[in-house]
Amino acid sequence: MSIEVFLDNYGGACFPGQTIAGRVECSFNKEKNLRAVKIKFKGRAETEWYESESYYDHSSKKHRTRRVRYSGEEVYFDAEYILLQGGENFVLPPGRHSYPFSYILPAQLPSSFEGVHGNIRYSIKGTIDRPWKFDYESKIGLNIVSPLDLNYLPGLREPKAFSDDKHLCCCWCRSGPLTLQVSIPATGYCPDQDVNVGACVMNLSNVSVENVVFKIYRHVEFISHYPSTRHRFEEVLVAEVVEGGIGAHGEHSWTSKLKIPSNMVYPNLIPCSIMNATYELKAKAVLPCPHSNLTIEIPITIGSVPLAGVPLSGVPMGPPPEQLPLPTYNQVPSSVGPYPPGPVVGGATAPPGDLTPLLSYDNINYPPEKAPLAPPYPTNNMEGPSNGAPYVPPAGAPFAPTPGAPYPPVGAAPYPPVGAAPYPPVGAAPYPMPASAPYPPGAPIDSTAPPTYDETVKFNEKR
Secondary structure, X not given: OEEEEEXXXXXXXXXXXXXXXXXXXXXXXXOEEOOEEEEEEEEEEEEEEEEEEEEEEOOOOEEEEEEEEEEEEEEEEEEEEEEEEOOOOOEEOOEXXXXXXXXXXXXXXXXXXXXXXXXXXXXXXXXXXXXXXXXEEEEEEEOEOOOOEHHHOOOOOOOEEEEEEXXXXXXXXXXXXXXXXXXXXXXXXXXXXXXXXXXXXXXXXXXXXXXXXXXXXXXXXXXXXEOOOEEEEEEEEEEEEEEOOEOOOXXXXXXXXXXXXXXXXXXXXXXOOOEEEEEEEEEEEEOOOOOOOEEEEEEEEEOOEOOOOOOOOOOOOOOOHHHOOOOOHHHOOOOOOOOOOXXXXXXXXXXXXXXXXXXXXXXXXOOOXXXXXXXXXXXXXXXXXXXXXXXXXXXXXXXXXOOOOOOOOOOOOOOOOOOOOOOOOOOOOOOOOOOOOOOOOOOOOOOOOOOOHHHHHHHHHHO
C-alpha cells in the first residue's frame, strides 16, 4: 500500500493567490478497508529558541539554572478536504487509484523562509484513513515566493547621503577630525543589480586609516509570544568590498560597486508578524587599536521587481549628466512602458527573482522629424468671410454694438431702452424726502468768533 501527492505544472515555486492543482494516487496490492482519502493544505510560521535563566529553589534553598523555551506561531491557512468518503465496511479494490484536487492560495502570504530561530513553511499532505490501523501519509512542501514590487514602496528612488566624523585622541593630545562621507543613488535594489557607493574620507588626524570596508547585511528579527515576548536576531553577510587605506592628513574618494548576489534568497516577510527582515549598507573606516572604527549605516530594501528607470548591472549608464548631448527629435519616446506584469493565477510564471528586461523602443512609431507641431488648442487665425459677405455670428454669440448707438438693440441688452429715464421719478426714490429743509433759505450765517477764556471769566463775574 502506498500514497503519493503530485502537483500539476509546478516549477519549484508558486505565488500567493495562485491555484494549486494536483492529484493523490493510492496503490493497493489487495482489497483494503478504509474510511477516507484526505488532502490537507497548511501554511504556518513558527519561532523557537531556548534561553537560560536563574531561579531560586525553595526546597534546596539554592539558586539554580534552567532552560526556558520561547516560541511563537502564526497560521496562514489550515484546510482539509475529503477526496474519497469511505466507512467502517468500505472496501477499495486493488490497483492504482487517482483523486484530483485544487486549492486557491490566500492572496497575502509571506515567502517561504528557513532561519536560525524560525521558519515559514507550506505543505500538502495526503492521508489514507484506515479504521483501527495506522494511517498512510505522504507530505510535500511548497515553495511560495511572495513578490515585492519596489515601485510601490515610497522613497526608494531618492538618493541618500550621510556623513560622520570623530576626533582621535592619544593621551592628552587631540588631533584633527576624521570625516567619512557616503552616498548612494537609490535605496531599492534587486538581485544581480549593483549598488554604486560613493565615499570620501578626509583624514586630518595623526592616525592612519587602515582600509575602508563596504558591506551589505541582512538582519532577521525573530519574535516569541510564549511564555513572554522576546526578540532574537540573525545577521547574514550579503556582499562586501574592501578599499585601500589613507595616511595621516590625507584625503581620498572612491566609487565602489557592491553586486547583490542572485544565488541568495531574499524573502518577503512583510505579511509575517513574528519575523522581520531588513537590509543595510554599512561603510566602515577601519582604525588601528586602541581607536574605535568610524561607521555609517544606510538602510536599503531588496525586492524582486526592480524600480522602473534604474539601470541593471551590465547595462551601460552613459556619460555623466554634464556630458550628455541634447536629444534629437527622434530620440524622444512618446510614452513610457508599464511595469513588469505580476504573476498569473494558475499559469506558468517565472520566479520573481528573474529581472525583467528593459523596455525596448524599437517598435514605437515616431512622427517625422520635420512634421509641424499642431497646437493643442484653437488659435485666433480664423478664415474670414469670402466675397464680402457680412459676418453672421453663431447662435448664442454676443452682439457687437452698432456704431453711433449709445445702447445695444432693444431686447438684447441688460440696459433700459432708449428714451427711458435712467432714474426713477421723483417721489419713487427708495429714501424718503425730508419734511423741511435743514436751513431756511437766505438765512445769514453768524461769523462771530467764540469768546476767549478771559472774556468768559469777566462775563461770569459780572453776573
